[in-house]
Amino acid sequence: QSVLTQPPSASGTPGQRVTISCSGSNSNIGNNYVHWYQQFPGTAPKLLIYRNNQRPSGVPDRFSGSKSGTTASLAISGLRSEDEAEYYCAAWDDTLTGPWVFGGGTKVSVL
């Protein structure tokens, strides 16, 4: 059972916009930054969005992040076949003995 809650799957057709939610609490998302990672099968995660809405160099601007209260979201606009991957949210938790906590991951499929 992950501390942060993500839907297990999301899907869309090429060109569509897909949004993934990540729900937490005041001790993690509510008071701290959210980061997003992209993972393809058999490979290591890659940093996709950091500090809620910042993109590392090289990440297309089709990917965007936002946060409101205790929920964060990752949006993929202009969905492409190469976006088919698992997406994880992560945040620092002030109370848990982690302190880093992750969502359970969302598998994005391009139909």
Place this chain on the structure above:
Amino acid sequence: QVQLMQSGAEVKKPGASVKVSCKAFGYTFTSYYMHWVRQAPGQGLEWMGVIYTAGGSTSYAQKFQDRVTMTRDTSTSTLYMVLSSLRSSDTAVYYCARAEESGSSYPFDFWGQGTLVTVSS
């Protein structure tokens, strides 16, 4: 360029220990914190702990507090993670991952390729 090169896959029996290494290339080793994160087959990511590469101090997730030891060798820019008293539920891919500092603002910006540890009798 930045690379984190991890050691190869391991197969261990229950009760044994495993040592995974992570060698850093392409940046100043002691300028970054290094985390260990694991991923059981078909499961999500789980944070295990962090080592401050400059001073060697560590912080472990409570779940692993009694079984994990993280060390580093600054002369070879290599990290080590030892997990002891292995059980089948420790079967997972273990990743090292770099962060600029410790804290909420600092994500894991580069990851090693992962090391599969299989625990089986």
